[in-house]
Amino acid sequence: MTTSSNCEGPDCEKALENLYLFIDHEIDTASSAEIQSHIDECTSCLTEYDLERVVKSLVSRSCSEVAPDPLREKVLMRIRTVQVQITEQRA
Numbered sequence: 335m336t337t338s339s340n341c342e343g344p345d346c347e348k349a350l351e352n353l354y355l356f357i358d359h360e361i362d363t364a365s366s367a368e369i370q371s372h373i374d375e376c377t378s379c380l381t382e383y384d385l386e387r388v389v390k391s392l393v394s395r396s397c398s399e400v401a402p403d404p405l406r407e408k409v410l411m412r413i414r415t416v417q418v419q420i421t422e423q424r425a
């Protein structure tokens with residue numbers, strides 16, 4: 335065990351590696367179930383998963399509304415700030 339606050343270990347690595355595929359439902363059912371059960375138990379991965387989902391939904395929404403790029407950047411920037419705050423709280 336390390337004292338790092340980051341998500342570590344083979345399970346976390348695997349879950350985070352497949353996070354995008356999982357969110358996009360581009361992963362086979364078996365792996366998807368594995369990741370889901372890991373996220374259910376692992377707060378760090380759950381946080382990561384939630385953030386990615388929020389980013390994704392915001393981006394796709396602003397895409398469909400043909401939002402100007404500056405707005406999208408602002409949204410992403412805001413999310414990044416939140417992510418930093420969460421990381422700091424975790425540390």
Ligand SMILES: [Zn+2]
Nearest residue numbers: 341346376379
């Ligand atoms: Zn994890």
